[in-house]
Amino acid sequence: MAVLDVLPYPNPFLRKRAGDVEDFDDRLRQIVADMEETMADEDGIGLAATQVGIDLRLLILSRYAFEGEAGKDKPNLVMINPEIVWESDETVVGEEGCLSFPGVFIQVERPQKVRIRARDADGETYEIEGEGLGARAILHEIDHLEGVVMIDHVSHLTRKRALKKHQRNQKALQARAREDARKSR
Numbered sequence: 001m002a003v004l005d006v007l008p009y010p011n012p013f014l015r016k017r018a019g020d021v022e023d024f025d026d027r028l029r030q031i032v033a034d035m036e037e038t039m040a041d042e043d044g045i046g047l048a049a050t051q052v053g054i055d056l057r058l059l060i061l062s063r064y065a066f067e068g069e070a071g072k073d074k075p076n077l078v079m080i081n082p083e084i085v086w087e088s089d090e091t092v093v094g095e096e097g098c099l100s101f102p103g104v105f106i107q108v109e110r111p112q113k114v115r116i117r118a119r120d121a122d123g124e125t126y127e128i129e130g131e132g133l134g135a136r137a138i139l140h141e142i143d144h145l146e147g148v149v150m151i152d153h154v155s156h157l158t159r160k161r162a163l164k165k166h167q168r169n170q171k172a173l174q175a176r177a178r179e180d181a182r183k184s185r
């Protein structure tokens, strides 16, 4: 297993529409395992394959998004070729973050409830409902498979502020990485 690099915005891969998964084989299961290790390492609750530079309609979600603390130690949800079957007209505004925008949090309006049809890593079709944070997490990750990121959902002004903060954070991360490299020489 390996921890993969999560691509930061504006990496062009984050604007790509991912291709369908066709082969449910060992390679796919290895990608899922690597993504799970990466998400745990980054302390995230969701990760889409496009965020680690893999052109497949595949995402993973922590059960924490659905069950809170009780879900923390349960196996992650694996969604392959997910489709939105239904979403509620009722929406809710809530805080959202993204591993491609580390340290940036914005308020995003999303449907309160969704129903999704997807396949698991063995190719079995299943349906699941998400509510509140669960719905938010699913929709955020499905967006990634369409090349859509969270700042696409907010006003021009909020987007500008979020991007400024993101650029500042990225500069600080790069400076820290340079410093670490210098020290280890």
Ligand code: NI
Residues within 6 Å of the ligand: 097, 098, 099, 100, 140, 144
């Ligand atoms: Ni994200």
